[in-house]
Amino acid sequence: MDVNSYMDVKSLCRVCNNFVSASLFRLHHDYKQMVCPTCFSGKTKQKEEQERELKQQEIKAAKAKPRGWDADDEYLEKMARIKREENQAQFTKIAGTNEVKAQCSACKYVFKYDPFKKKPYNCPYCNVEVPKLKNYNLL
């Protein structure tokens, strides 16, 4: 063991709870006791304030984005996508015309659909909105 450290008497600083060489202790008039150099210079106080601020930021962040937010969001996104796919009417090109046959996803009614005029807007049978025809490569 190092002789110097063996000789170095350490004392507990009651402010930061660290053992520091007793010779370095100084009387701090705010703490009204002997404190280590770190506490004397006010670094301990600074650190405490930084930590408190950090905690508050963490709390704020936790409130803004609750635990499990990502998973829930992903789930909702997935459900919305499934729903979109379900609502996707089936389109089939009618040979020799610019029109397509559309099958309503809700009632399975088949009707003529004009992909250029985007008409009809609704299923003639059940009035469900006809999804926009995306697959123009069908034509």
Ligand SMILES: [Zn+2]
């Ligand atoms: Zn201290």
Ligand SMILES: [Zn+2]
């Ligand atoms: Zn319909």
